[in-house]
Amino acid sequence: MNDGGKPGAAWRRLFPFLQWAAMVNGRTLRADAQAGLTNAIIVLPQGVAYALIAGLPPEFGLYAAIIPAIIAALFGSSWHLISGPTAAMSVVVFTAVSPLAEPGSDLFIKLALTLTLMKGVFQLLLAMARLGVLVNFVSHSVVIGFTAGAAVLIAVSQLPGLLGLALATDGSVPETLRQLILHLSEVNPYSLGIGLLTLLCCVLIRHYRPRWPNMLLALIIAALATALVDPGRQHIALLGAIPAGLPPFSLPDFSLGSISALASGALAISLLGLVEAASIARAVASRSHQRLDGNQEFVGQGLSNVVGAFFSCYASSGSFTRTGVNYTSGARTPLAAVFASLFLLLILLLGSDLTAWLPMPAMAGLLLLVAWNLVDFHHIRLIVRAARSEATVLLVTFAATLLVALEFAIYAGVLLSLVFYLKRTSQPRIVSMLPDPDARHPVFVSAEQRRLPYCPQLRIIRIEGSLFFGAVNHVQEYLQNIREPRLLILGSGINFVDIVGAEMLVQEARRRRAEGGDLYFANLKEGIQRFLDRNQLLEELGRDHIFPNKGRAIHHIYDRLDPAVCKTCTARIFKECHLAPPGTVAGQEDS
Template sequence: MNYWLYRLLPFLNWFPISGKQLRADVVAGISVTMILVPQGMAYATLAGLPVIYGLYASAIPAIIGSLWGSSRFLHTGPVAMISLLSAASLAPFAAAGTQYFIELSILLALMVGVMRLLLGIFRLGILMNFVSQPVIIGFTNAAALIIGLSLLNTFLSVPKPDSGTFLEDFFGVVAQIPHAHWPTVAFGVGTLVALVGLRYLMPRLPGVLVVVILGTLISALIGFERNETVDIEQVQGDPVEGIYHGLLAARQDLDRVIQTLNEASEALQSSEDAGVHPPELAVRVATLESEKKRLSKARNALRLEAHRQQLTRRDHPTLGSVFQPREAGDAGPVWRLSGFEGNRLIMASGGQVVGTIPQGLPSIQAPVLHWDVMPALLPAAFVMALIGFMEATAISRALAARRREKLNPNQELIGQGLANIVGSFFQSFSVSGSFSRSAVAARSGAQTGMFAIISAIGVLITMLYLTPWLYHLPQAVLAAIVMSAVFGLVDFRTMAQYWSIRRADGLAGFITFGVTLLMAPNLANGVIVGALMANLVFLAGTVRPRYEIQSLRSDGTRPGSIRDDAEGEDEEPAAEDFAILRFDASLVFMNTAHFEDAVMDALARNPNARALLVVGNSLNRIDASGIDKIRSLITDLQAADCTLMFSGLKPGVLKYMKRAGLLDEIGEKNIFGSYREALETLQPHRKRTP
């Protein structure tokens, strides 16, 4: 009874908690809160969501993940990798920040949670064994670069091209460096420098919290945000007037097409669910998809062109103010288009800040189930479930090793799954285990998972009382926080080591890295391609394993080194009347043909051999195909006046050979317990060199 109770409620293992332990957990929880609040907001922007959703994802999921996880020291909440994967997975279906995008983000969290929960219940954590370490390192390196560089536009305060591919967007942002907002750049660079400096000079200080407080104070004092909302008529002059009108019309046309497309897609889905497949409706949906892509491309081009226009604000007797192209000698700040508020323009001469954050706790509401999109999100949800599990278990194992504790990966899957499922009912996007916050907790002396509950309480207090104080926090500071965190994950040295150790492993890592970069923002494809590559390399090694024809020292007293051939200055073939072969793999259906080739190769090098000794120490397993192949080789070799012998066969292999009656066919006298015993029997027949 107690066993099942502790399985269902693993947090009971925390108790009893002493006063000393509780005090340590409170200190660790407060320390984590100082990092969790700014990190949560930063990762929300990375996920394409308003910053308040980062706080939603930092509260309830942290509590559930701690209560039902295996590790007492793993902190669950928003993380960079999963946030980027969430944004990338939803980009084809909705524009970031829209209500539909928010609904899909919460729905994706529910799907990821259900998948992780099922993987944990059915003990399928073993699936991660199919992803090799070089693939994981290659993917992590690429994803870290993508995460960091995808925020470059926020760092520079320039629009992102939104071309649909990461590399094209990146080079599009780099091309806009001359049009960057340099005070924003100063905030970003200053944040990075401060984070690095605090990490080395004052490592015990919560550097992330320090830069958030300083950045918010400086921004408020200098009036970093300077916006004015105007009508389109207040923008005058060529060519800016035509560009802005064109952009406004393109936005309206795109919104109209998206709405019509959604209605047509729902109608098509309803018809197909009813068993009807109207071709005219399918054609209409395809046409609208094409029109949506065309309008999106046109709108993005106009957005970039609008940002290039430098304007000057001038007073106007009837309109109040007008914005006109900047001329030589104009004084005052440079104004640019910052965004839209309905059909009105938001003009800005300052930088972008977090702005108004809704105050109060998240409401309890079920995720909106968009059945038409869910099938398309399944592959992304599965990959996110596995990658999140990979992150969480890697962190948990490191912490468990330090504490000399046992980790249950399947229980961790259950905890992470429940955190996402329950979190989705509190408007949370996808979450996972955080390395940085878990490390802070361990360093701060956390004793039980209670520290995570304390940190969640800190986030709830922030949502209730402190969000108005964060209005002036520059977006560039949040971007720099994410960049600082993810660029530390880049590790090309390990990739180079894998290449130097084994070319095939290194190639799998580099291919994963390249494919992930090229196919971004569809990061899931990089993992899939890398995993397939690693498993193909493994299968190739299984199908054609290494075999070696063994030589003896020229004095004939003991076995010599193992060689790929039987030639050498101090070595020679084993004998003219026998050959020795070592096959470095299990003998299974995939490599029986290669085993036969190895036998024929050994006999071709020893044409006068009357016996072939197979060194069986490396034969860990044999299946029915392997047994049949040995049986056929016995017959073929006997026809050629040659005897097949084995040495050092393992008990498991002998057991299956005996069941198949193969031992009788080989002959007991041709099966030796060890390599040395076989040589002692064969050595007297060896032809000595004169």
């Protein structure tokens, strides 16, 4: 098959892993395998914790870290995104299903899998509708702010484990910090020492031996140190053995009652999952300089949930922690996610008892380093210096990430970005244009750049922006404040006009003509002229008032100026002013 003369393009769309298969070689396989092994170890406590948050047995969190990660890696577009259970998805699953069944019960599990399947179907429908462009509304400032906020969330969530404290909190940053302050006297020095040792080893290995698997080696050193300082396992919390076994085949509940009850929650969770995954993918892609396909990412996320629902996997999305570990561990291709899943599967089958020796403070130390690496200090400085609006978007997104649900933080940032965008587009720049007296050939320059005299009878302006309903009031006020009776609008900067904008131009033309003046246009784009013609507005504006260029427009308008005013005028800024008085230049060569 071929597409656009490129054989195999259709196959690469159906099987996107064919696009990066050529990148795979011995070096990338080693890097991906090392990153995958580190990721598999990191996700063990995380997957168990997230499953408990979702109201499911702990092994379901590990199942959700295996199957969806493979499917999303092979059918998505990001090189580094790893899908699996996340805090946001776990909370939403619990919120959506707990009113319908007892958490942990067989019915609860079935409904959670049904919710997962419906989520995947909704995501695939969005992909089929080619709505991947929706992720373009998540601006760079939103991504940077969201990433920094998520980094703080990860860091704060790991502090109790690092300090050896068992705190009863709601998981929010303010409450966790409050509890930490109240229990500082109970800090476990053994846990703190192992956590800091892990962090230090990871930093030193990465600095002096950057090609070595720093996170994995740091974990091994931490496990050995724990065995030496706490042989009786009394002072340092360990991960412990986990249930062994393959992800079992499962069937969601297909009853109409269950589907109806979960429909609204499934739609919400599908949208939240897409925004979460797309934001994480874009955050990492901004560092790896990869170009993402938003629609393909929708496909990968949808398929991972549809397939996962039949293998005891609850709702998955892009994982900030796992993706961060994957990137900082040196992953090169999506095979790192596949390796992570396979290693996790092997650990489940063969070495579940080995996890009993991994210290929890060491995990916390590694995740603190991951959180630090997620903060893009360089781009934060650039955004803060660039524009107040972008800095505001960044700060609001960052603060919302810490204070409200993760997905609503993204919504807040996107909404604020759109507000600033609409504010900018609702006030298009309007520039007065004047001929440059020093140019050999007729050249018009902005009156803002040069102090030049104006014609008392004709103002020439260029509108740089679209004339839509939001911009009409601003443009209309500007036009009504122009004292010159005749106005020429240069339309080369107008890309779009809606019916409200067109009606405003007609009203301005009528007003000026009633006062003895007129309104003219030059350089209007063809699409805008077709729109005006299709809506019977071209006749009202006057076809003879629309010119292909400003030279012809000025030549035509000059012949209709008041000769008495021209006689006393000292500006004489147009070429016609030096040829003949108005009313006598008809038939002369166009400017």
